[in-house]
Amino acid sequence: QQSIEQQLEQLRQQLRHYEYQYHVLDKPTIPDAEYDRLMNQLKTLEQQYPELISADSPTQRVGAKPLASFAQVRHEIPMLSLDNAFSDQEFYAFVKRIQERLGYGNDDLTFCCEPKLDGLAVSILYENGILSQGATRGDGSTGEDITLNIRTIRNIPLQLLTDNPPARLEVRGEVFMSQAGFEQLNERALARGEKTFANPRNAAAGSLRQLDPKITRQRPLVFNAYGIGIAEGVVLPDTHFARLQWLKQIGIPINQEIELCRGTEQVLEFYRQMGQKRDGLGYDIDGTVLKINEIALQQQLGFVSKAPRWAIAYKFPAQEQLTI
Numbered sequence: 001q002q003s004i005e006q007q008l009e010q011l012r013q014q015l016r017h018y019e020y021q022y023h024v025l026d027k028p029t030i031p032d033a034e035y036d037r038l039m040n041q042l043k044t045l046e047q048q049y050p051e052l053i054s055a056d057s058p059t060q061r062v063g064a065k066p067l068a069s070f071a072q073v074r075h076e077i078p079m080l081s082l083d084n085a086f087s088d089q090e091f092y093a094f095v096k097r098i099q100e101r102l103g104y105g106n107d108d109l110t111f112c113c114e115p116k117l118d119g120l121a122v123s124i125l126y127e128n129g130i131l132s133q134g135a136t137r138g139d140g141s142t143g144e145d146i147t148l149n150i151r152t153i154r155n156i157p158l159q160l161l162t163d164n165p166p167a168r169l170e171v172r173g174e175v176f177m178s179q180a181g182f183e184q185l186n187e188r189a190l191a192r193g194e195k196t197f198a199n200p201r202n203a204a205a206g207s208l209r210q211l212d213p214k215i216t217r218q219r220p221l222v223f224n225a226y227g228i229g230i231a232e233g234v235v236l237p238d239t240h241f242a243r244l245q246w247l248k249q250i251g252i253p254i255n256q257e258i259e260l261c262r263g264t265e266q267v268l269e270f271y272r273q274m275g276q277k278r279d280g281l282g283y284d285i286d287g288t289v290l291k292i293n294e295i296a297l298q299q300q301l302g303f304v305s306k307a308p309r310w311a312i313a314y315k316f317p318a319q320e321q322l323t324i
């Protein structure tokens with residue numbers, strides 16, 4: 001006969017495993033109703049033994065009461081902005097500057113290519129594998145502490161899926177809302193006579209800036225990681241793409257459109273393909289982000305003013321908004 005602690009731990013591990021398969025691999029192995037039954041079973045057992053509730057239990061996603069205000073968070077490593085390109089010409093010039101700076105004569109630089117998600121940049125800190133803080137980008141040096149709201153986002157794990165977690169790991173990425181989630185939210189708001197949002201990005205920003213996590217929890221927010229800030233007690237892979245794959249393995253969701261491209265023409269092909277896919281993704285993107293993949297080359301190139309020399313956002317032309 002299992003002890004209560006063993007029953008609780010087994011339910012918690014099972015739920016974390018199913019959440020990983022559903023939210024990170026996009027390959028659920030049980031029906032939603034079965035997951036729901038297990039979650040309710042854990043909630044019931046924790047209500048019987050409240051002293052055994054741990055902050056990283058899958059049930060602990062909603063804070064108790066609303067905050068009066070947000071505390072400030074100082075980013076130990078600044079969250080920088082990206083330079084933009086609006087034409088192939090500007091992208092060629094970007095690559096040329098890199099080749100000259102690195103002394104590369106040929107065109108076989110490898111780029112990690114990602115869609116540029118149209119949401120809100122956030123920083124999530126895990127200490128010994130446990131989610132300990134969430135913050136907005138703010139001005140890049142100082143952001144707002146939105147930990148309670150970050151905890152309500154279902155595809156952000158409260159605990160990393162690894163037996164030897166880093167002492168400290170800061171995951172950076174975008175919180176966004178799907179177009180379907182946005183439309184449902186606005187319909188509900190209209191029905192309740194509440195204010196509606198102009199677009200998914202505003203809806204995501206407004207939901208993260210809610211002082212009451214119970215409201216944030218009802219919003220269909222999604223997180224995709226695109227980088228790492230602080231990393232202590234772990235040796236990271238030496239390319240950006242491999243780092244993203246590692247994040248996925250330990251339970252952090254990344255975007256499934258990310259690709260490696262070798263040479264300028266493959267990168268421009270990725271940009272055009274993402275332009276074709278754009279209307280069918282189900283979420284808003286406003287371009288692509290193209291990064292030098294080798295970390296050593298990123299470090300060699302460094303930053304100028306606030307933007308990295310090793311990355312650029314190649315944006316799409318502004319879409320004419322359909323006014324109905």
Ligand SMILES: Cc1ccc(Cn2cc(C(N)=O)ccc2=O)c(C)c1
Pocket residue numbers: 018019021022023028029030031032033035036154
């Ligand atoms: C009632 C209910 C429960 C769960 C979910 C979504 N979902 C499913 C799983 C699953 N199938 O492994 C895991 C986590 C999760 O968040 C929905 C949409 C509705």
